[in-house]
Amino acid sequence: MPSTPVSDLQAPRGTRDFYPEEMARHRRLLDAWRRVSLRNGFEEVDGPIFETLDLYKVKSGDGIVSELFSFRRDGGSTDYALRAEFTPTLARMVAKRANGLPKPIKWFATPNFCRAERPQRGRLREFWQWNVDFLGEAGPSADAEVVFVLVDLLRELGVREGQVQVRISHRAVVAQVLQRLGVPAERLTEAFELLDSRSKLEPGVFAERAAGLGLDPPKVQRLDEVCRRRFAAGDLGHLARALGMDAPPDDLVGLDAQLVAFGIAGWCAYDLGVVRGLAYYTGTVFEAFETAGVERALAGGGRYDRLIETFGGPAMPAVGFGMGDVVLANLLRDKKLEPEHAGDGPDVFIVPLADADPAAVTGWVARLRSGGLHARTTYKPTRNTGKLLKEATGARARFALLVGVDSLELKNLATGEQQAIADEDVASRLR
Amino acid sequence: MPSTPVSDLQAPRGTRDFYPEEMARHRRLLDAWRRVSLRNGFEEVDGPIFETLDLYKVKSGDGIVSELFSFRRDGGSTDYALRAEFTPTLARMVAKRANGLPKPIKWFATPNFCRAERPQRGRLREFWQWNVDFLGEAGPSADAEVVFVLVDLLRELGVREGQVQVRISHRAVVAQVLQRLGVPAERLTEAFELLDSRSKLEPGVFAERAAGLGLDPPKVQRLDEVCRRRFAAGDLGHLARALGMDAPPDDLVGLDAQLVAFGIAGWCAYDLGVVRGLAYYTGTVFEAFETAGVERALAGGGRYDRLIETFGGPAMPAVGFGMGDVVLANLLRDKKLEPEHAGDGPDVFIVPLADADPAAVTGWVARLRSGGLHARTTYKPTRNTGKLLKEATGARARFALLVGVDSLELKNLATGEQQAIADEDVASRLR
Known part of the structure; x- marks a missing residue:
């Protein structure tokens, strides 16, 4: 029988009970995610709420295990984990039917996920995340279309240009900056990994590893300065001059033109400080932030052209992003963008x-x-x-x-x- | 690193990958559940995908544990279980805010659930279930309204009267039948428990226990005959005569009149063979079945007036049901009630x-x-x-x-x- 007195029963720490009012607000987000996805030509998919633990190790290695709720069935021999992100499920599904699926593949999902992390502002143990993925198109118009979907959602919920900014970086630009600072081409991957782990490293350790890649303290400072600046989208000359380039890389020229064509340049800025996942992403990387605030990123994504191969599928270019419900709900509350009544009254x-x-x-x-x-x-x-x-x-x-x-x-x-x-x-x- | 070759990665047994076509069919069900609930005045709620293991023991005792996927966080001391049914979550939520919530409480939910059972036709390890619960009203109009919601959903999906039948029993009627057969009033609860476990018991064991309650073999046979018959709703005289009653119990008279007022008597039949949960339910009990088929029940529910107290809340009458997605999807496929195209094309x-x-x-x-x-x-x-x-x-x-x-x-x-x-x-x- 239960060891807890019934009066002490409560929702597990970091999870939520959605009473009607909270649910109506939550449903408004889920509905907006779905409506915007569909009108942008994405098809809905979903996968299991738990997967084999192995699936998560394919993408993230053994280090991921401590962040997962994992379990075995009594008497069983397979380790499972509660779904912690959608990408491994997506990659498994695409790899399995890669040849039969019509291209391009434009998929979205809005499921719940669980992570065994310490709950804090903007981060819970159970959360919902919108995943938008566009596979089979290598050109920058797919990158821009995916950023457009993100902006379309924000507008749909009443967010205005200037309140949220999509900060974009690109591996090719960062590579060029690093090479101009003296990092040899064959060590760029190491440099990306170092940048990815930057916020987790002591400054001294970071400086030491940077020096090992040919970046002495003045160069690290120069890199730091570059990473603190933002440059308007739709005006690449400014960025090129600031970085001391003769011409911006072709990849970025194409992306910039597409952001303009989609009419969202005003929502976007180039920001080489967006380094999270440079080692994983293969081109564009972006994160959306409330302009004024200090909240976590509202959304993050980029181009990941090698993922489907990692999961045993064919080579397939891919770009996508995820947006969580918790930070988004905080934004709407802060900006007073929640409707007075979240549901409709009766006819x-x-x-x-x-x-x-x-x-x-x-x-x-x-x-x-x-x-x-x-x-x-x-x-x-x-x-x-x-x-x-x-x-x-x-x-x-x-x-x-x-x-x-x-x-x-x-x-x-x-x-x-x-x-x-x-x-x-x-x-x-x-x- | 993963012990499975990437090419062997697949969805866990008993779970489903929803590719766009499967997802569109699935979404059609979820949308219909939600649309019908809302127009019947129910408000949506949801709870966590995992709960403390203790929560499930409150309702079902320790026996439930082997049917659950349970786990602990590394280094933690609390046992959790993947949500296996909604009722314990609902009862916890209602008990916690019982005084503050406006009455009656009309709630629905459409979440996913997991059970560590052997997958078979109509039963998977992960499934979705529609839960409709009406709390705070003791009269039979609440019972009938809840059955109406079930019928409204079936009609919404194109099911016609005669294809599915809601089979209704009532504790008061079964009690009267048992008493007439000689079961003493103080042993009725035991008799209900025996009936509930009937399908799991060897006939010999059942007969022996029945004899202990005063039901000798001819009386068991008489009970068996009564439980095999169905009686039209809206015509209680027929039922009363068949059971040898002077008058049907008041509870049933009220329910019958309400089924007629809601215009759904043609969808319903009285069937004392619906015994599942008689010990748990406190009044009406019902299950919906495909008329012609041998499938599992499409839905099941009833009145459970003591549940909220069990979870530490005040006395509160309640009636509700659950409907799973797997059997429902089988029905729609068998009856050719799936639309040719599950999603809309672009404008x-x-x-x-x-x-x-x-x-x-x-x-x-x-x-x-x-x-x-x-x-x-x-x-x-x-x-x-x-x-x-x-x-x-x-x-x-x-x-x-x-x-x-x-x-x-x-x-x-x-x-x-x-x-x-x-x-x-x-x-x-x-x-």
Whole structure:
């Protein structure tokens, strides 16, 4: 029997109970993710809530295991882990049917994920994440389209240009900067790994490893300065001059033109400080941040052209991003972009008059609901019309249908207009 | 590193990968569950994907543990389990805020659940389940409303009366039958437990225990006969005569009248063979079955007036049911009730003419999507208008927008009608 007194039972630390109000807000995000994905031509997919532990090791090595909730079935021999990110599932699914799937592959998913981390602001043990992935197209228009989807979602939720910025880096640009500082071409991968781990390293350790790659303290400082600056998208000359390049790399020229064509250059900036995942990503890397704030990244992604091969599939270019629900919800709350009422009220509230036959009232509820209308009535025994109209208004109903033994009236609760209506006209009138 | 070769990586046994086509079918069910719930006045809730193991023991005792995927965080001391059913989460949430929540509480949820069972037809290790719960109302109209929601969902998906039947039993009726057969009132609970476990017991063991309750073999046979018969809802006299009652119990009279008022008596039958959970449920018990088939129950539920107290909350009457996605999907496939195309095609497919500026084409895609329209274009390099119109038709687009350097035409792909259109009219015309 349980060792916890029932009165102490609660949701596990870092998870959430979604009561109706919280759920309506949460559902608004999930719906927006889905709506925006579909209108951008992405198809929805999903995978299991748990995967074999091995699947996560393919992408991230053994180091990932401590961040996972892993388990075995009693008597079983396979280790499983709760889904911690979508990419390994996506890669497994694409690799398995790579030849049969029509190209390009434009997929999205909005599932929940679990990580055995310490809960903190913007990071929980169970969270939802929107994943948008575009596979089979190598050109920069796919990169820009994916960034467009991210911006389209932000606009859909009422976020305005200037409130959030998509900060973009590119491996080719960083490579060029590193090479100009003296890092030999054959050691660029090491340098990317060093940059990725920068925030986790002591400054002394970082400096020592950088020196090993040919970056002495003045050069590290120069790199640091470059990584602190942001350059407007749509104006590559500025970036090239600041980095002392004769011309920006072709990859970036193509991406910049596409960001302009998609009309989102104003939302974007180049920022070589976006280094997370440079070793994993193969081209564009980007993160979206609230401009003014100090929150975690709202979203992050980039081009990962080698992933499908890693999972046993064919060579397949790919670009995508993930956006979590927790930081996004914080942003909407901070910017006061949450609607006053997260859900819709009923189409109609049925008010039984004093002489109404209860079965007739039930019949109206049943018929209108079967006709696709959201219909409610009272569960209170009262037949006080004033009180019931108040209940209807409190429920945010659009109309009240007043049902008497020989009368039927429809009241528009916004205008107050009320008039008799024939039985057969009610449903069409409400629609 | 992983011990499995990457080419062998697959979804865990009993779980599913939802590729776009499977996902569209799955989404259709989830959307129907949600749409029907909302129009019936239920509010959506959700809880964590894992709970403390103790939570499941409160409702089901220690016996439940072997059916759960349970785990501990490395270094932690709490046992968790993947969510196996919604009721314990619901009971915990209601008990915690019982006084603050407006009554009645009408909640639904559509989450995924996991059970460590052997996968078989209609039963997987990960499945989705629709939970509909109505708390705070003791009368039979709540029972009938909940059955109405179940029928409303079936109709919404195209199921017709006669294809599925809701089989209803009631503890009060079974109690009366058992008492008439000689079971003393104080041993009724034991008798309910015996009936619940009937399908798991050897006939000899069952007969022996039944004899202990005063049911000798002829009486067991009589009970067996009663449990094999079905009686139409809306005609209680028939049932009462068959059971040799002077009058049916009041509880059933009320329920019967409400099923008639909700217009669903034709979908329902009384069936004392629905015994599963009689010990747990406190009044009505029901299961929905495909009429012709031998599938598992599509849905099951009933009245459970003591649950919230068990979880430390106040006394609160409650009635509800659960419906799984796997058996429902089997039904829709068997009855050919799946739509040919599970998702919508795009509103518009943008066809670049030979002289089109690629950036202008991208601009159209971006503007229309931002305006809420589902817009696609080709990713192929071809500018062959015939081929591109074929691609548009293949994608099931409603319209094609033909973009040239100095021309803009809109083609209705259903009628073939094509005409010039001004830039500013495109979006409104597509809406």
